[in-house]
Amino acid sequence: MTTPRITKRSDGTLSVPDHVNIPFIIGDGIGPDIWRASVRVFDAAVIASYGGRRRINWIEVLAGEKAFNLTGEWLPQETLDTLHNHLVGIKGPLTTPIGGGIRSLNVAIRKALDLYVCQRPTRWFKGVPSPVKHPEYVDMVVFRENTEDIYTGIEFSAGSADGDHLKDFLERDLAVDFNFTADTALGIKTVSENGSKRLVRAAIEYAIRHRLPSVTLVHKGNIMKYTEGAFKNWGYELAEADFTDYTYTWAQWEKMKASNGEKHANAALVAAQNEGKIIVKDVIADNFLQQILLNPKDYSVIATLNLNGDYISDALAAIVGGIGIAPGANINYRTGHAVFEATHGTAPRFADTDSMNPSSVILSGVMMLEYIGWNEAAAAIVTALKETILQKTVTIDFFNHMEGGKLLRTSEFASAIIDKIKPGIERSI
Numbered sequence: 340m341t342t343p344r345i346t347k348r349s350d351g352t353l354s355v356p357d358h359v360n361i362p363f364i365i366g367d368g369i370g371p372d373i374w375r376a377s378v379r380v381f382d383a384a385v386i387a388s389y390g391g392r393r394r395i396n397w398i399e400v401l402a403g404e405k406a407f408n409l410t411g412e413w414l415p416q417e418t419l420d421t422l423h424n425h426l427v428g429i430k431g432p433l434t435t436p437i438g439g440g441i442r443s444l445n446v447a448i449r450k451a452l453d454l455y456v457c458q459r460p461t462r463w464f465k466g467v468p469s470p471v472k473h474p475e476y477v478d479m480v481v482f483r484e485n486t487e488d489i490y491t492g493i494e495f496s497a498g499s500a501d502g503d504h505l506k507d508f509l510e511r512d513l514a515v516d517f518n519f520t521a522d523t524a525l526g527i528k529t530v531s532e533n534g535s536k537r538l539v540r541a542a543i544e545y546a547i548r549h550r551l552p553s554v555t556l557v558h559k560g561n562i563m564k565y566t567e568g569a570f571k572n573w574g575y576e577l578a579e580a581d582f583t584d585y586t587y588t589w590a591q592w593e594k595m596k597a598s599n600g601e602k603h604a605n606a607a608l609v610a611a612q613n614e615g616k617i618i619v620k621d622v623i624a625d626n627f628l629q630q631i632l633l634n635p636k637d638y639s640v641i642a643t644l645n646l647n648g649d650y651i652s653d654a655l656a657a658i659v660g661g662i663g664i665a666p667g668a669n670i671n672y673r674t675g676h677a678v679f680e681a682t683h684g685t686a687p688r689f690a691d692t693d694s695m696n697p698s699s700v701i702l703s704g705v706m707m708l709e710y711i712g713w714n715e716a717a718a719a720i721v722t723a724l725k726e727t728i729l730q731k732t733v734t735i736d737f738f739n740h741m742e743g744g745k746l747l748r749t750s751e752f753a754s755a756i757i758d759k760i761k762p763g764i765e766r767s768i
Contacts, residue, residue: 363398364400364428370403376700376752389716400417455485456482467737474658484538554586570644575588653665693750696735702724731744732755
């Protein structure tokens, strides 16, 4: 009998059978090493938390170099169909194919499943080496719009016929004031009201569920007024129209200030905070990259466009110890589809060395377990990971910046985590 799969109920919640199929993509480069380590941790946590009552049946689907070597395709349709049918999957890092065709396998998967939220939580685990004095002040969740912006891949190389045609159109028909030359390449930035609002909606709903104090719209609207500026305006519009009982926006503060003065506006802001309302605010992207170093405690949920989110999430990861411990998820909250993933690259130089940190995949798995409602297993992993790091038993990325640490291989690091989960396994037997 086929193990049941995850489905979405009519009320929007997920129906997750106790014995469930979940597809995985092993990944390229270091992907096999970190996946083999991570899946052992996942299985141990599920056993410890639920005994034999719950179980994940892992189904491998192909993408990347392994897929190309076996099928001649980088991203087989069968893989996309399986991810679509099972709603939830997890993946390691994938190689970007060289040459024409697919520009990015990650982007192709997000596009095929319309995974419009790239969700990346960032927090510090005590004992992880950090380049800043107070990494513990960073506790943010980035909601990065995942389907638009310059990542749509609408680009024209310098000297191409299509590029020259577009330049002629911009100059002749739209009277664009720019000195286009033969060596000018072109790219088109797309930002829509629907894409912006569904991203901001997901961020606000997350803040409501987790009782977080603020949602910050990060943008470059001071320069790109009709794209990034529109993102900010649409975000405020959504908050004020659909979440009036839960939010108070800086745009409302500005209106109050204009009509009743700054004193009354400040009083209204304080009253909203005292009522437990979520403050929806905005900040220019370059300023925000300063603020995450200077005043990180002022921010909790971040909603931003695709390129900004890419830079910001990596910068935040560096503060808390590096991208090796940064998890990620690509989610469509409307359909329930989600693919959880390591946020770093394939690092082919270290393939098959059993040396790299698997924490990005492990913590992405924690996000996946939380997403399907298996919170006990997720918590068991986080607790064991914290204890392992506190004991200074770590992989080389942390070991190189830690005094008195013990260097572990990838597989040994997973075993150290499992050893701390094992008491739960023994209790379940």
